[in-house]
Amino acid sequence: MSMTDELTLDVQALRAEFPVLGRKVHGGKALVYFDNAATTQTPKAVLDTWVDYFERYNANIHRGLHRLADEATQAYEHSRDTVREFVNAEDVREIIFTRGTTEAINLVAQSWGRSQLVEGDEILISRLEHHSNIVPWQMLAQEKGLTIRIIPVDERGELDMAAYRALFTPRTRLVCVAHVSNALGTVNPVSEMARIAHEHDARILVDGAQAVAHTRVDVQALDADFYAFSGHKLYGPTGVGVLYGRFSLLEAMPPWQGGGEMIKTVSLEEGTRFAEPPHRFEAGTPAIAEVIALERAIRWVTNLHFELLEDWEQRLLKHATERMKGIDGMRIIGEAPHKAAVISFVVDGAHSQDIGLLVDQFGVAIRTGHHCAQPLMHHYGLDATCRASFAAYNTLEEVDYFVDALQRVVTMVRD
Numbered sequence: 001m002s003m004t005d006e007l008t009l010d011v012q013a014l015r016a017e018f019p020v021l022g023r024k025v026h027g028g029k030a031l032v033y034f035d036n037a038a039t040t041q042t043p044k045a046v047l048d049t050w051v052d053y054f055e056r057y058n059a060n061i062h063r064g065l066h067r068l069a070d071e072a073t074q075a076y077e078h079s080r081d082t083v084r085e086f087v088n089a090e091d092v093r094e095i096i097f098t099r100g101t102t103e104a105i106n107l108v109a110q111s112w113g114r115s116q117l118v119e120g121d122e123i124l125i126s127r128l129e130h131h132s133n134i135v136p137w138q139m140l141a142q143e144k145g146l147t148i149r150i151i152p153v154d155e156r157g158e159l160d161m162a163a164y165r166a167l168f169t170p171r172t173r174l175v176c177v178a179h180v181s182n183a184l185g186t187v188n189p190v191s192e193m194a195r196i197a198h199e200h201d202a203r204i205l206v207d208g209a210q211a212v213a214h215t216r217v218d219v220q221a222l223d224a225d226f227y228a229f230s231g232h233k234l235y236g237p238t239g240v241g242v243l244y245g246r247f248s249l250l251e252a253m254p255p256w257q258g259g260g261e262m263i264k265t266v267s268l269e270e271g272t273r274f275a276e277p278p279h280r281f282e283a284g285t286p287a288i289a290e291v292i293a294l295e296r297a298i299r300w301v302t303n304l305h306f307e308l309l310e311d312w313e314q315r316l317l318k319h320a321t322e323r324m325k326g327i328d329g330m331r332i333i334g335e336a337p338h339k340a341a342v343i344s345f346v347v348d349g350a351h352s353q354d355i356g357l358l359v360d361q362f363g364v365a366i367r368t369g370h371h372c373a374q375p376l377m378h379h380y381g382l383d384a385t386c387r388a389s390f391a392a393y394n395t396l397e398e399v400d401y402f403v404d405a406l407q408r409v410v411t412m413v414r415d
Helices: 011-015 044-056 067-087 101-116 135-144 161-167 190-199 247-252 288-303 306-324 352-360 374-379 396-414
Strands: 095-098 122-126 147-151 172-178 203-207 226-230 241-245 263-267 271-274 330-333 342-347 367-369 385-389
Touching: 044 067, 044 288, 067 095, 067 241, 067 288, 095 101, 101 135, 101 172, 101 203, 101 226, 101 241, 122 135, 135 147, 147 161, 161 190, 172 190, 190 203, 241 247, 306 330, 306 342, 306 396, 342 352, 352 367, 352 385, 352 396
Parallel strands: 122 147, 122 172, 172 203, 203 226
Antiparallel strands: 095 241, 226 241, 263 271, 330 342, 342 385, 367 385
């Protein structure tokens, strides 16, 4: 008997943990929140943890000897160990706290990339990437004379793995790829991509922002060299994220930012000696409350059991896909066989922004635009799509309400 046979996900009980889901908008309509790929909502347990820090032990960490400083430091470092366990890192020193996925990727670019890459080296980047896994590498490439080569994507939204293998040359040093596409929901074969990269003595950086809230992540099984994610897409707070890095790489990397906390000693005459990872990469006072709240969010989502969570989100995705395909003129963009709970779509003869604004009048929150994935949009000949993305607290009834509202909106824009 599988775990999903023994346990069930009580979605209604789950929803009661999210105060915002009880809101009424636009004249008393129930809020239907389908913008989870941008930011998930936050359960009361996480909110309480954040407030508890400020009410009981608000103090700076690592530097004080008093009781509050000690409690804050212990809670902060306990969060680091929880993250280590969450992604199955080998060593707690491989976990660096950042402001989010974007800062984590920039840290790798400015520290590892700046120190390890030289003119003529090549970086492989998939066409599915979020701008945060493109722009830092473009900036570095322009500065250092690097070459960026593009891993193509097919019409279903899958990476062309044959083309990926063919892109490697003796100058390939790094692969940058999303675990899950934020714009399409495509789940990329990261472990296979890592194996191929390592066969060519290249490193791989994985943007895990869209993966960690939806599937169990094991950085050792994936064989990722770097893995980045954000708290606010994991039922946690904004302003905090994580960079996992293989310790042998972190140990050889120079600091990115200088200041307090990341030093061993500072001398005006003899210079500065830097701390070991991870503190070398955490200059200044960090987002202490957010890191502690992130630990609570991780425990919350882990307690749901990922097998149940994935099964429920796939039910939502399947039901929404089947019903939406019944809308005349509606076209889903990206139908890879292995997808997370994201549906990107366009409506013939209607601008995505108009669709989003009108659906919002029914109380349904979706995302419209290029989703910080303009190269991917251009691949499909589009400037923008609408995107509905689901989370553990969404229901089949909400999906039905959304599709009915969407049908009415499509009729409205055509009349």
